[in-house]
Amino acid sequence: MHIKFDSDVLSLITLFSNSTGVIPKDCINLEDRIIFTVPMGEAAMSIGKNGETVKLIEKLLGKDITIVEYSDDPVKFLENLLKPIKLISGYVAVDSSKQKTLEATVASNLSGKKIKLIKFLMERYFNISNINIK
Numbered sequence: 612m613h614i615k616f617d618s619d620v621l622s623l624i625t626l627f628s629n630s631t632g633v634i635p636k637d638c639i640n641l642e643d644r645i646i647f648t649v650p651m652g653e654a655a656m657s658i659g660k661n662g663e664t665v666k667l668i669e670k671l672l673g674k675d676i677t678i679v680e681y682s683d684d685p686v687k688f689l690e691n692l693l694k695p696i697k698l699i700s701g702y703v704a705v706d707s708s709k710q711k712t713l714e715a716t717v718a719s720n721l722s723g724k725k726i727k728l729i730k731f732l733m734e735r736y737f738n739i740s741n742i743n744i745k
Contacts, residue, residue, distance in 0.1 A: 614735070626671070631657045631664050636681050637735075644675040646728075654680045654691075685737045689715060692729060696721070703739065712741035 616624065620638050627647055628634045633656055637648040649657050657678045658665045669676050682688040686701040697718035704712045713733055721729075721744060733739040 623672070627657075627668060630668055631659070633657045639731075644677055645672060646677045646679060646732075648679050648681045648732075651680050651682055654678050679732075681736075685713060685733060685739060686715075688736065689713065689729065689733070692732065693717060693721075703737075710741065711737070711739040712743065713739050714743050716745045 614637055616638070620640060623638050623640060623645060624635055624647075627638070633649050633653045635647040635649050635657075637646075639646040639648075647657065659667075665676050665678065679688075680691045682691060685703055686698075689701055690698040699716040699718055701713065701715040704714060706712070726742070726744060729744070730740075730742050733742055
């Protein structure tokens with residue numbers, strides 16, 4: 612994963628890091644929210660007791676904050692991204708042209724917005740452009 616950050620994103624990363632003590636791997640500033648991808652095992656620390664830390668950051672920035680734990684395994688990352696929705700099964704298939712497809716079955720329906728976010732992040736981190744979610 613090689614991602615370049617502009618000065619606005621670097622400012623968000625600095626604010627997040629100073630507020631939580633966690634250095635995020637990535638930050639995506641969307642219209643309605645900001646997504647921070649944090650190292651595995653550091654989501655709870657980022658959120659804070661009773662969500663106090665993330666609520667403070669949301670108040671400072673005036674946007675909803677989403678925190679997702681990163682994993683090098685795309686299926687595990689998808690599972691983290693879906694929480695609290697349960698991932699029933701998932702795997703990555705590679706066809707003869709080396710095109711990757713993520714196949715997943717989840718416990719409940721996903722909104723179009725959530726599916727769009729999943730597709731965006733899978734392409735960004737794992738170069739997986741085909742996503743089939745049932």
